[in-house]
Amino acid sequence: MDIFKELLKRIIIFDGAMGTQLQERGLKTGECPEYMNISHPDVIFDIHKSYINAGADVIETNTFGANRVKLAKYGLENETAKIIGESVRIAKKAAQEKSVALSIGPTGKLLKPYGDMAFEEAYEVFKEVVIAGEQAGADIVLIETMSDMLEAKAAILAAKENTKMKVICTMTFQEDGRTLMGSDPVTVVVSLQGLGLDAIGVNCSTGPDKMVNIVEKMSTVSRIPIIAQPNAGMPAIKDGKTVYDLMPDAFASYFPELIKKGASIVGGCCGTTPEYIRLVKSVVQDFKPNMIVNKFTAVSSNTKTIFIGGDNPLRVIGERINPTGKKSLSTALKEGDMSLAVDEAVRQQKSNADILDVNVGVPGIDEENIMVKAVSEIQNAVDIPLQIDSTNIKAIEKAVRILRGRPIINSVSAKEKSLRKVLPIVKKYGTCVIGLTVGDNGLPKNRKERLENARKIIETAKEYGIPKEDILIDCVVLTLSSEQEAAQETLEAIKLVKSELGVNTVIGLSNVSFGLPERKLINSAFLAMAASYGLDSVIINPCDDTMMNTLRASMALMNKDKGCINYLNIYGGNTPVKNSSSKKYIKNEEHDKLLYNHILEGKKAGIKNIVEDILAEGAEPLKIVDNIIIPALKDVGGKYEKGVYFLPQLLSSAEVVQEAFKIIKERLPKGTVSKGRIILATVEGDVHDIGKDIVKVLLENYGYDVIDLGKDVKGEVILEEVKRSNVSLVGLSALMTTTLFNMEKIIKLLKQNANVKVMAGGAVLTEEYALKIGADYYGKSAQxxxxxxxxxFSER
Structure with a gap:
């Protein structure tokens, strides 16, 4: 059955939970759930068949953790293909004419720069899984419960590049409406759907009541079907078993609203049983899919989406990360030093750039690898989208491949060779692209030629399946001093491109004044004129006060700054305010401020020299910790709690502190830095340790000595370490609902046999539940x- 054809007529039903069903049928704590495909195929078959009998259209294989990273925990990493093959065979036998989806969960590792797994390593892990799944006969790839868009991207590309199966991806969100890595629902869809997905959505996360809002947000930008698979409410322990607070009828009652808000594929996640799916089927069987193909132009970072065109203000694309005419930046890039590029990125973001152009084109440079390094480090320092600027197609592809979010590619021209080289990359990675109105005959002579070149770009892009909403047409600004009439031709072309082709526009503006005195006068006047002709985005220096002042005034005059709110925020004091970063970034400020700002902005480059300079000036090592590092980390933590920063920023700042501590510790007697010793462990039966690893990084960089016992740790092992190390605070983590009971047992064991306090955390844990099972503290986040x-420790 092709479920995507069926979607034209009705709602598609996926099955429910696998883990709780396995537990009911004898899965023991610490056993590998996926190995039951081999050891107990009859049990797996019965579970699948029960969901088919309940009305499911799609059966998910018992392969959520069947990748070599997770299977290595059980010594089964070499059995990956066999386990997957058996799981698909069992599912197909149970499903008969219904579809089989190959379930793929996360590796459990953080990707670089926040963890130790490289993007291509994750890709290879997922590649093994999808190839084995297709060979066994799976119909669909279901990438589910993802917290990091980059890991999801690795899995999607592995499926698209190595199989012909349909691909669905679902992310999981926290209570704040964002993924663990800080991505919101709109940004997830904008970033991932263009990679060739057949459906996108949300699973796990919450009960169906709180999932409605997530689905509604996704539906505002989705161009493909949305899938929703909620949990059966919140978990609790009853009679020694994990149960959920939503009964099947209450669970099913929310699905009409989920469908009205945009879901067209539905199912269940943690805690749901065949009875849940049967009632969902009965509730939604008369509903028709409400799929709207949204038309918009947008780019994104890991945590932020920027919309271009329409009623949105004119968007600023910062041009400063470009080595042309910048000797120091060119030299740094040649040496592989990204510090100046990162500084420039931070400066431009502070000056209110919406998007950053990244160009590392220095003659003789290894542009492919330097571009990847630059993109990775810049994205680690700022949270706005990027524009990849290069004539090297390999450098462009490598950069957009490892980028978190949706970038712009700068650029493709109307030349046949350029179109055939660049557009396949745009299509494959679902990016936006600048269409430069330069044709095979060279620079355009007039507005008509610009319009025709734009038309050629749009029509050729359509052949590749690229909608015009993903194209920004650049009507090419020529030099006023040599071709005075060209400026007006560009302006008229902007108007024509928008009215006749219905596409958004962009220009690189500074060239217009080349060779003339007082260039800012020409540039700012031309910007105001271009805005009035309908320009949607502009590539300029956002640290130029004159340009930014002109832009803000133009937006107010054109009613694109509603209520003049932005204008009043900037100029409400009646005195024009200069951009806070228009001067050299804290170059002349004292070293302690420099260190503080590096921690606040997550900038590792140069941190060793800064700390050594402070020490050379006579500062006491511990005072550096107390007076600079801890206050800076508290500032970072405050921004995290307010939703200004997200997990990537927390981890970046922690890495900076880690580098600073390396130097400081060399100047101290051993042990004097530690503020206390803490044991961390993921409880028995749970092989996930992302959350625990994040807590470890932060605690260590706040000055604590952490004893990390790893994942799937028995209570007796923890107790033994408590006694051996004389530790008085233990942190326990659980990500799976099926291991919450083990957390309760471990807490009870520790309390009965040691004088110790326990803090508990994990995605499935609530404060009420944590305190109920005996924890002394509940940690909702690493902070x-x-x-x-x-x-x-202060109380002690």
Whole structure:
């Protein structure tokens, strides 16, 4: 059955939970769930068949953790293909004419720069899984419960590049409406759907009531079907078993609203059983899919989406990360030093750039690898989208491949060779692209030629399946001093491109004034004129006060700054405010401020020299920690709690502190830096340790000595370490609902046999539940763990 054809007529039903069903049928704590495909195929078959009998259209294989990274925990990494093959065979036998989806969960590792797994390593892990799944006969790839868009991207590309199966991806969101890595629902869809997905959505996360809002947000930007697979509410322990607070009828009652908000594929996740799916089927069987293909132009970073055109203000694309005419930047890039590029990125973001152009084109440079390095480090420092600027197609592809979010490619021209080289990359990675109105005959002579070149770009892009909403047409600004009439031709072309082709526009503006005195006068006047002709985005220096002042005034005059709110925020004091970063970035400020700002902005480059300079000036090592590092980390934590920063920024700042501590510790007697010792462990039966690893990084960089016992740790092992190390605070983590009972047992064991306090956390845990099972503290986030530790050790 082709479910995507069926979607034209009705709602498609996926099955429910696998883990809780396995537990009910004898899966023991610490056993590998996926190995039951081999050891107990009859059990797996019965579970699948029960969902088919309940009305499911799609059966998910028992392969959520069947990748070599997770299977290595059980010594089964070499059995990956066999386990997957058996799982698909069982599912197909149970499904008969219904579809089989190959379930693929995360590796459990953080990707670089926040963890130690490289993008291509994750890609290879997922490649093994999808190839084995297709060979066994799976119909669909279901990439599910993803927290990091980059890991999801690795899995999607592995499926698209190595199989012909349909691909669906679902992310999981926290209570704040964002993924663990800080991505919101709109940004997830904008970033991932263009990679060739057949459906996108949300699973796990919450019960169906709170999932409605997530689906509604996704539906505002989705161009493909949306899938929703909620949990059966919140977990709790009853009679020694994990149960959920939503009964099947209450669970099913929310699905009409989920469908009205945009879901056309539905199913269940943690805690749902065949009875849940049967009732969902009965509730939604008369509904028709409500799929709207949204038309918009947008780009994104990991945590932010920027919309271009329409009623949105004119968007600023910062041009400063470009080595042309910048000797120091050229030299740094040649040496592989990204610090100046990162500084420039931070400066431009502070000056209110919406998007950053990244160009590393220095003659003789290894542009492919330097571009990848630059993109990675810049994205680690700022949270706005990027524009990849290069004539090297390999450098462009490598950069957009490892980028978190949706970039712009700068650029493709109307030349046949350029179109055939660049557009396949745009299509494959679902990016936006600048269409430069330069044709095979060279620079355009007039507005008509610009219009025809734009038309050629749009029509050729359509052949590749690229909608015109993903194209920004550049009507080419020529030099006023040599071709005075060309400026007006560009302006008229902008108007024509928008009215006749219905596409958004962009220009690189500074060339218009080349060779003339007082260039800012020409540039700012031309910007105001271009805005009035309908320009949607502009590539300029955002640190130029004159240009930004002109832009803000233009937006107010054109009613694109509603209520003049932005204008008033900037100029409400009646005195024009200069961009805060228009001067050289804190170059002349004292070293302690420099260190503070590096921590705040997550900038590792140069941190060793800064700390050594502070020490050389006579500062006491511990005072550096107390007076600079800890206050800076608290500032970072405050921004995280307010939703200004997200997990990537927390981890970036922690890495900076880690580098600073390396130097400081060399000047101290051993052990004097530690503020206290803490044991961390993921409880028995749970092989996920992302959350625990993040807590470890933050605690260590706040000055705590962490004893990390790893994942799937028995209570007896933890107790033994508590006694051996004389530790008084233990942190326990659980990501799976099926291991919450083990957390309760471990807490009870520790309390009965040692004088120890326990803080508990994990995606499936609530504060009420944590305290109920005996934990002394509940850590909702890694930052909470630091606060708990600070409070605990200060009281002692």
């Amino acid at each position: 909470d763990a630091v606060r708990i530790a600070d409070s605990f």
